[in-house]
Amino acid sequence: MRAAIACLLLLAGLQTRVLAADVNEWKSQIVYFLITDRFAQSPGTTPSGPCRPTNWNNGTWAGVTSKLDYLKDMGMTAIWITPIPVQVDSDFFGETAYHGYWAKDLSSTDVEPHFGTEQDLQNLLATARKKGIMTMLDVVANHMGHSSSKTYADMQPFNKPEHYHACLPGCDQWCSIPQHAYDSRPTNYTLIEQCRLQGLPDLNQSVPYVRDQLLSWLDRTLQKYDFDGLRVDTVKHVDVDFWRQWTKAAKRFTLGEVLNGDVNTMVKYVQGPNPPMNSVLNFPLHYALVNVFVHKQGMEQLATERANEYKLLGSEVVATMGNFIDNHDVPRFLTQQPDETLMRNALTWILLADGLPVIYYGTGSGMTGNVQLGGNRACLWEQGYNESNPTFQTISRLANFRLSHKLWKQPEQTLAATPNCYVYSRGPNVLVATTNGGSGSDNTCSVQLPHNSTLLDAGVSAVHDLLAMQAGHDSGLVWYPSARRLTIHMPDGSPRVLSSSPPDPASLEQSAAAQLTSSAPAHSAASAAAISGVLAALALFVAMLLL
Structure with a gap:
């Protein structure tokens, strides 16, 4: 009997380690977020006309597959793609479901034909895996797409009114979430979780049938399509108890979207022995970065934000929080602030800081665009895939530096935070200095x-500057050894990345390639089969001991 108990504990330990290794593996990734319909068309396709912001534009999974080398050259090690289920096929309020967030059918694992076939998706996953690129699937369990039927007869498998939340007192005239419920620290989660998000039919996960069908869809989808992680949409609009079941069932890293600028609001979604999410997109940091680099507010607020994150969420969560400057729900950086030097500083900050860097498609091409009418979701093929673009080059150099120096293994420490200067270190030999002075400014940090x-x-002469690619004796560094004080000159508002090892482009490329190879996804069919085989054998052994 003791042997049997020991084996059962071993089984539990194996399962725990498999998941823990998966979460840890994501700490070393750099994620590229793309909207499938807008990133790339299938090879040989001729665009039928200008990009239509609110309509389908024929971006496909085959198109994504054809651009994986472009993403590797940028230094990306993972891609996050928008949802794959069959979408509603009608226009609603002048917009189609091109984005993938308006599902019509979750009764099967059928995929949206606008994006391609099941085989196209499998080819994307297989090709990404061969190239050492992990894959993250965007999933939605809060709502379905707009229905043309008052009884939801066209929605599958949620085709009855009782599958959805009723219109509560307190919801607005369209049964949607009232604006006042979006406080920075919400107190009435009932309205946020049960009123509709922009009029979308709100699923009632407290109904056993709804909960079971959602979990069944998740299980069948991940059995069929071997994604390495999940980005989970609209997390704050669903009760956390359901998300605990979801994350447990996923057996993969879950990165939740909690669209709120207060880190206190994030706590309930990532803490506890069975957390609702493994981590969350870092909206609080995003808004702090916008304040600092777009609006040129004092950079001290970045230090305050980081201190709060570590204190309230813990270092393990911070290490996988999705840090970003652009995404599909916020205005693009260059629309708010056209100074590309300021964007270079912001990109330097997120790509080298603790956390999971997330680069939105088009940022490397200098895309602009506001949120309204899909303005921040333009077709990338109109801008082109120019790897000589200065922003692309900056991202690539920073990403490869992060990989070659394995920065995720080094602690982040704030060394200076002033109105115009923010400096942090990553371990003993990397220092990152950023400024919000902008192009033409001349700043000095001490x-x-x-x-x-x-x-x-x-x-000083042995210190190297990644972005300037020159040794320290040319770069405006003054070192006072007795006080251990370093003065850093930042001409023309440029960020500085200092290290005691040479940032040679060739060595960066080689080490980045090695990192991509070593970080091959853990959830391959072969790995899953091997793990399943070991667990099955141990289970059989336990059963024999108990006889």
Whole structure:
């Protein structure tokens, strides 16, 4: 009997380690978020006309597959693609379901034909895996698409009114969430969770049939399509108890969307022994970055934001929070602030800081666009896939530096935070300095290096600057050894990335390629089969002992 108990504990331990390894694996990734309909058309396709912001534009999974080398050249190690289920096929309020968030059928694993075939999707997953690129699927369990039937007869398998939340007192005249419910620290989650999001039919997960069907769809989808992680839409609009079941059933890393600028609001979604989400997109940091680099507010607020994140969420969660400057729900950076130097500073900040960097498609091409009418969701093929674009080059260099130096293994420490300067270190020999002065500005930052820092051990002349690609004796560094104080000159508002190891482009490329190969997705069919085989054998052994 003792042997049987020991084996059962071993089984539980194996299952725990498989999931834990998966979460840890995501710490080392750099994610590229793309809207399938807008990223790339299938090879050989001729665009039928200008990009239509609110309509289908024929971006496909085959198109994504054809551009994986472009993403590798940018330094991306993972892609997040928009939802795959069959979508509603009618226009609603002048917009189609091109984005994938208006599902019509979750009764099967059928995929939206606008994006391609099941085989096209399988080819994308297989090709990405061969290239060492992990895959993240966007999933929606809060709502279905707009229905043309008052009884939801056209929705599957949720084709009855009782599958949805009723229109509560307190919802607005369209049964949607009232504006006042979107406080920075909500107190009435009933309205947020049960009123409709922009009029979309709101699923009632407290109904056993609804809950079971959603979990069944998730299980069948992940059995069929071997995604490595999930980005979970509209998390704050569903009760956390359902998300606990969802994340447990997923057996993959879950990154939740909690669209709120207050880190206190994030706590309930990531804490506890069985957390609703493994991590969340870092909207609080996003808004702080916008304040600092777009509106040029004091950079001290970044230090406050980071301190709150570590205090309230813990370092394990912060290490996988999705850090971003652009996405499909916010205006693009360059629309708010056209100074590309400021964007370079913001990109430097998120790509080298603790957390999971997320780059939105088009940022590397200098895309602009506002939220209204899909303005921030333009067709990338109209802009082109120009790898010589300065922003593309900046992202690539920073991403490869992160990979080659394995920065996710190094602690982040704030060294200076002033109105115009923010400096942090990643371990003993990497220092990142950013400024919000903008192009044409001339800034100087002064920092005291920690005693464990080895950055200046060989003197200023041995320090290398990643973005300037030059040794320290040319780069405006002044070192005061007795005080361990370093003065950093930041000409023309440029960020500085200093290290004691040379940022040679060739070595960066080689080490990045090695990292991509070593970080091959853990959820391959072969891996899953091997794990299942071990567990099955142990289970059989336990059963024999118990006889």
